[in-house]
Amino acid sequence: MPQIKIARKLLGMSALLALAVSSAHGVHAQLNPVGVNLLQNPGHEHPGVYFAGRGEINVSWGWVPFWEEPPAGVDPRDPYYRTPEFRPVFAHEYPNRVKSGGGSNRWFNFYALNRKAGVMQYVGNLPIGAPIRFTTYAQLWSSQENHYDPSQADRNDGDMKIRVCIDQDGGPRNMEDPELVCSPWAQPNNRWEQLVVDGVAKNDVVNVLIWSTASLPVQHNDAYVDESCFEILPAPNAPGICKGAGLVPTGAGVLPLPEDYVTRRTTAEEQRSLLANLGVALSNVLAPVRVPPEGEPALAVNARASLNVRAEPTESAPILARVKRGEVLPVLGRTADRRWFLVRLADSQGWVAGRLTLPNKAAQNSPVLTSTVSRASDVVTATAALQPPPDDQPALTVNARERLNIRAEPRESATVIGVALRGEQLAVLGRSPDGQWYQVRVGGDKRGWVAARLTLPNAKARTAPVISLLP
Secondary structure: HHHHHHHHHHHHHHHOOOOEEEEEEEEEEEEEOOEEOOOOOOOOOEEEEHHHHHHEEEEOOOOOOOOOOOOOOOOEEEEEOOOOOEEEEEEOHHHHHHHOOOEEEEEEOOOOOOOEEEEEEOOOOOOOOEEEEEEEEEEEEOOOOOOOOOOOOOOOOOEEEEEEEEEOOOOOOOOEEEEEEEEEEEEOOOOOOOEEEEEEEOOOOOEEEEEOOOOOOOOOEEEEEEEEEEOHHHHHHHHEEEOOOOOOOOOOOOOOOOOOHHHHHHOOHHHHHHHHOOOOOOOOOOOOOOOOOOOOOEEEEOOOOEEEEOOOOOOOOOOEEEEEOOOOOEEEEOOOOEEEEEEEOOOOOOOOOOOOOEOOOHHHOOOOOOOOOOOOOOOOOOOOOOOOOOOOOOOEEEEOOOOOEOOOOOOOOEEEEEEEOOEEEEEEEEEEOOOEEEEEEEEEEEEEEEEEEHHEEEHHHHHHOOOOOOO
């Protein structure tokens, strides 16, 4: 938007905020002003809203609950992944758990914990590049004791902590997102403490979160929050209106969120809650990814945009390919904990993270695979159905039991850069001096090494040029 760049130079930040600008979607929207609280219901007051009609999940209007779901295959009753209860607190019942007004937001676990639980809210119509600040008052009750006197010191606590964060580019919510900036962890046990974080609006919509975690599933892991505030600052590190203040009511004339922000900023799970809280039209919700029908083991890619396929079932393994959201992949096997699935691609195979997929029951019950490393015991005796390639060009047939690692160098400890399936034919470029490894073409100009003992080379491959291993 060239006109905005010119205006920024001529008018400065304060004047720019009052301009009516044309968004990337062609909708004219005015930007929110500096120096007012832009949050809905900053005092976390009633009435509450039930998330997806669930009676145990009730948050003050304007706020959206979130929590960490257990990994695939983990019992949802596992005390380290228990879905918290969300129930607002009333001042007349627990006055020490409400900082001001009639109530506060609360979430808690009983003899359990959830590492990524809390409430969040989206704020829109922000000038991209503007300094922003989010604050809230919080207190914790983490104890193995069942007393209700906040003046007593907690004993045998669950090491519960809380912080505030800003997802500067609007999401989707991801606690590992590099654009997520957070305050330090705090432990305000049975006392109110203001938590503060500053950031930069890297989109016209950002997400603000109040996030708690714990280490031990003690009797009480409870969080209480009240008097939240979000503002656009006139300059980085400016005093502003939120820091050090009590309740700052929502500013007059605060603009509503852009109508299409749901489809641009949030995950499907968060969309459903936001619809209930904010009345966004159902037509704005993207169709959810569906689990593949039963039959052959398969999964659907449930990542935001694309999913990495890796050479081994670890986050640090080389990326072999990327597959798009919604794509259905055949499943060959899984790790014992179902955190990784081995999938078949068009011409290869690799591992995908189970948490970013929707596997069918056949996939969840697919064979457990302990390693991607091919060993001598994986060799299958050649049959009439599995023969060396024709002898017109140097080539080999993969004779591993299921799959064969393609490595960056001719040694078992070298990095895996790809995999080939049993029966697949690979062009041979050369061989190691000892004849124990073949250099093969992986795709295009990419080259790698495979163990000769797990292949059926043709005659030309067996006499291919020897490739020196010296640097």
